Amino acid sequence: MTTGLEALLDAPFEGDLDASHHMFRAACARFVRDEVAPHAHAWEEAEALPPDLWRRAADAGLLGPTFPQALGGGGGDVLHLVVSTEALVxxxxxxxxxxxxxxEIALPPVLHLGTPAQQAALVPPVLRGERVAALCVTEPGAGSDVAGVRTTARRAGDGWALSGSKLFVTSGVRADLLVVLARTGPDPHVGLSFFAVDKATPGVAVSRALQKTGWRASDTAELAFEDARLPADALLGPEGAAFGCLMQTFVRERLLLAAQGHAIAQVCLEDALAHARRREAFGRPIVGFQVVRHKLADMATRTLAAKAAVYRAAARLRDGACLPAEAAAVKNLAGDVARDVSHEAVQILGGMGYMRETRAERLSRDARLLSIGGGTREVMNEVIARALVDA
Ligand SMILES: Cc1cc2nc3c(=O)[nH]c(=O)nc-3n(C[C@H](O)[C@H](O)[C@H](O)COP(=O)(O)OP(=O)(O)OC[C@H]3O[C@@H](n4cnc5c(N)ncnc54)[C@H](O)[C@@H]3O)c2cc1C
Known part of the structure; x- marks a missing residue:
């Protein structure tokens, strides 16, 4: 039986969603039930997704729900993205x-900086699931310190020559389209530009497919660029515009990661509750032990708080009001909640919680990423402190 509180935890925040969000939520749930959940464990073990998954996700309307319809997107808002993230988790x-x-992180520079011709050429094939896109910002020597990027694009004839390496690129092994941050001038900030790079370009190579703690079904690459020759129209926007664009898109990326956080907590809470009701020890269901009951109560409380914070910030982003420090705070909150709730879920599942076949085990590893990817917990605190203390 589902209690009122359980239903509340699973429900979106009604005031923030309209009929289009609810329809989309149902479509995402169907896709995940039929196409993802039965295979997730196998994909995690294989450390790869089936090549046709992108096309099937596109057919179900899951790819690019917020991108303009003219480019093949869903024409929705950031809450559609929150809803699809919840479903996928x-x-x-x-x-x-x-x-x-x-x-979702690779195409925004194309949208914000690209000409209509670049957008029309690059975006629709990705949203149809025919081509995979990846964002290449991080390097072996520059992660949190984006301005430290050393990959260089220099003018060569009519076009550009790209040299350097990129690290931790999500979908970088599988990707066809790479959106690459490169240095076009000496200034740490205005010396940075974005380039749309076809992975098949001579001089572009996957140096390594990296093995990870979590997020295992997604591939992660180290990429090398050795004097790769790019056409003139590979440059996105004016030269030197990349840093400002990247800072703008961080808010959305961080909210997306925060949505993963509250969704991880939600699923782990559900699985822990179901297990605690089923599992008996010392002649009674373990859900009868006060220690377990109170763990579940704390997990529910924190999950509700994280979810409320994510929905509020997402609604404010839709309305153009979400502050960078607000997104950073919500990312840290939801990341902490995902870490702690998934940890407690593993504990309540006991030995089963340590088995790779359980969602709580996988999600507890996935949760670890949230304090690192998209800006570390410490860097988020710097963003918050700057807005709070230095403002
Ligand atoms: C699974 C995964 C997927 C990723 N996907 C992508 C992707 O698709 N594209 C991409 O470009 N990147 C991607 N990244 C990179 C990710 O964004 C970086 O790992 C992250 O920004 C941190 O950079 P770093 O790893 O170089 O750590 P570093 O910057 O070296 O940080 C190391 C430690 O120093 C601390 N530190 C650094 N600076 C400060 C400071 N100013 N104050 C206090 N502490 C500080 C950090 O908090 C951290 O604890 C991915 C990473 C992972 C793990």
Whole structure:
């Protein structure tokens, strides 16, 4: 039986969603039930997604729900993205959400900086699931310190020559389209530009497919660029515009990761509750032990708080009001809640919680990423402190 509180935890925040969100939520749930959940464990073990998953996700309307309809997107808002993220995490592998979702961080520079011709050429094939897109910002020597990027694009004839390497690129092994941050000038910030790079370009290579703690169903690459020759129209926007664009898109990326966080907590809470009701020890269901009951109560309380914070910030982003420090705070909150709730879920599941076949086990590993990817917990605190203390 589902209690009122359980239903509340699973429900979206009604005031923030309209009929289109509810229809989309149902479509996402169907896709995840039929196409993701039965295979998530196998994909995690294989550390790869089936090549046709992107096309099937596109057919179900899951790819690019917020992109303009003219480019093949859903024409929705950031709450559609929150809803699809919740559904995908419910499939039991955040790696699936990360792999299908790499376009959500790779395409914004094309949208914000690209000409209509570049947008029309680059975006629709990705949203049809025919091509996979990946964002290449991080390097072996520059992660949190984005301005430290050393990959260089220099003018060569009519076009550009790209040299350097990129690290931790989500979908980088599978990707066809790479959106690459490169240095076009000496200034740490205005010396950075974005380039749309076809992975088949001579001089572009996957140096390594990296093995990870979590997000295992999504591939992660180290990429090498050795004097790769790019056409003039590979440059996105004016030279030197990349840093500002990246800072703008961070808010959305961080909210997306925060949505993964509250969704991880939600699923882990459900699985822990179901297990605690079923499992007997010392002649009674373990849900009768006060220690377990109070763990569940704390898990529910924190999950509700994280979810409320994510929905509020997403609604404010839809309305153009979400502050960078607000997104950073919500990311840290939801990341902490995902970490703690998934940890307690593993504890309540006992030995089963340590088995790779359970969602709680996988999601507890996936949760670890949230304090690192998209800006570390410490860097988020710097963003918050700057807005709070230095403002
Ligand atoms: C699974 C995964 C997927 C990823 N996907 C992508 C992707 O698709 N594209 C992409 O470009 N990147 C991607 N990344 C990279 C990710 O964004 C970086 O790992 C992250 O920004 C941190 O950078 P770093 O790993 O170099 O750590 P570092 O910057 O070296 O940080 C190391 C430690 O130093 C601390 N630190 C650094 N600076 C400060 C400071 N100013 N104050 C206090 N502490 C500080 C950090 O908090 C951290 O604890 C991914 C990473 C992972 C793990």
């Amino acid at each position: 419910r499939g039991g592998s955040v790696g699936v959400a990360a792999g299908l979702g790499s376009l």
